[in-house]
Amino acid sequence: MTQRVSPELRDWAVAQLAAGQPAAVLLRAMLDSGWSRDVALSVLGAEVEEVAGRGAWPGLGPDRVRAPGLPPGALERGRVTVAGHDVDILVHCDCPQLVVLGGFLTPAECTGLIEEARARLKPSETVVGDTGGSEVNVARTSEGMFFGRGESELCQRIEARIAALLSWPVSHGEGLQVLRYGPGAQYRPHHDYFDPDLPGSSRILQRGGQRVATLVMYLNTPEEGGATTFPEAGLTVHAVAGHAVFFSYDRPDPATRTLHGGAPVIAGEKWVATKWLREGTFA
Ligand SMILES: O=C(O)CCC(=O)C(=O)O
Numbered sequence: 364m365t366q367r368v369s370p371e372l373r374d375w376a377v378a379q380l381a382a383g384q385p386a387a388v389l390l391r392a393m394l395d396s397g398w399s400r401d402v403a404l405s406v407l408g409a410e411v412e413e414v415a416g417r418g419a420w421p422g423l424g425p426d427r428v429r430a431p432g433l434p435p436g437a438l439e440r441g442r443v444t445v446a447g448h449d450v451d452i453l454v455h456c457d458c459p460q461l462v463v464l465g466g467f468l469t470p471a472e473c474t475g476l477i478e479e480a481r482a483r484l485k486p487s488e489t490v491v492g493d494t495g496g497s498e499v500n501v502a503r504t505s506e507g508m509f510f511g512r513g514e515s516e517l518c519q520r521i522e523a524r525i526a527a528l529l530s531w532p533v534s535h536g537e538g539l540q541v542l543r544y545g546p547g548a549q550y551r552p553h554h555d556y557f558d559p560d561l562p563g564s565s566r567i568l569q570r571g572g573q574r575v576a577t578l579v580m581y582l583n584t585p586e587e588g589g590a591t592t593f594p595e596a597g598l599t600v601h602a603v604a605g606h607a608v609f610f611s612y613d614r615p616d617p618a619t620r621t622l623h624g625g626a627p628v629i630a631g632e633k634w635v636a637t638k639w640l641r642e643g644t645f646a
C-alpha cells in the first residue's frame with residue numbers, strides 16, 4: 364500500500380529537526396508508527412534539505428549537515444597540522460570513506476593512555492539489539508574500558524586534537540574507549556552504527572543520536588596479527604603505534620561499506636583507543 368505524506372507530518376518533521384532533535388530519533392519514531400523506511404527517509408531527507416538549504420543524509424540534523432572529515436585540501440597535500448601537531452595521511456579511500464593517519468598520537472601519548480586504562484579493563488561487551496543493553500559476546504574477545512569525556516588531561520588533549528582534525532565538536536563524541544587484545548583475541552566484523560531497525564536502538568539513539576564516524580588509534584604495534592580489516596572493501600590496515608584509521612558513515616547502512624573487524628592477534632598484544640562521533644550532543 365502506498366503511504367501518503369500529509370503536510371502535517373512534514374510540518375512536524377521540520378519543527379522537530381529545527382528544534383535540534385537528531386533525525387535518527389525521528390526516523391525511529393516514524394518506523395515505530397508504521398511508516399515505511401523509504402517514506403520516512405524521504406520525509407526527513409526533504410525536510411533536512413528545506414531547513415539547511417542543501418541536500419544531506421537525513422541522519423544529520425539541520426545544524427550539522429556536514430559529516431566529520433579532514434579539512435579541505437588535506438587529502439591532496441598528504442599532511443595536515445592540527446594544533447601544532449603534524450599528522451601524515453598515508454592512505455585514503457572513497458568507499459568506504461576512510462583515511463589512515465600516521466603520527467596521530469605521540470609515543471608518550473600511546474603509553475600514557477595504556478597506563479591510565481590498564482587497571483580498569485573488563486571483558487568487552489557488545490550491544491544487545493533487543494534491549495539496547497550490553498553483554499559479553501564470543502564475537503569480541505578483547506578487554507576494554509571507557510574513559511569519561513575529558514576525564515584526564517591526556518583525554519582532553521586527544522579529544523581536542525580529534526575535534527580540530529575532523530571539525531566535529533568535542534560535545535558530539537563519546538568518551539574514549541581503550542581495548543586490549545591478547546594472543547587469539549579478536550573483534551569479528553561489525554558495523555559501529557546502531558541498527559535503526561533493532562528495538563534496543565531507540566534507547567541508545569536518545570543520547571546523541573546515531574554514530575557517524577569512528578577513529579581507531581593504535582597504541583602499540585602488535586608482534587604479529589591484529590590488523591583492522593574491512594572485508595567488503597578488501598582493505599587491511601595494520602596496527603602501528605601512533606597511527607589511526609578514521610572512517611565515516613553518512614547513514615546507518617551497509618552500503619557505506621564500513622563493515623570492519625579486529626583480526627586475531629597472533630603474537631604479543633594489541634592496544635587501541637576508539638573514538639566514536641555522534642550526530643548530536645552526547646551528554
Ligand atoms: O581493534 C580494531 O582494530 C577495531 C576496533 C573496533 O572495531 C571498534 O572499537 O569498534
Ligand SMILES: [Fe+2]
Nearest residue numbers: 553554555623
Ligand atoms: Fe568497530
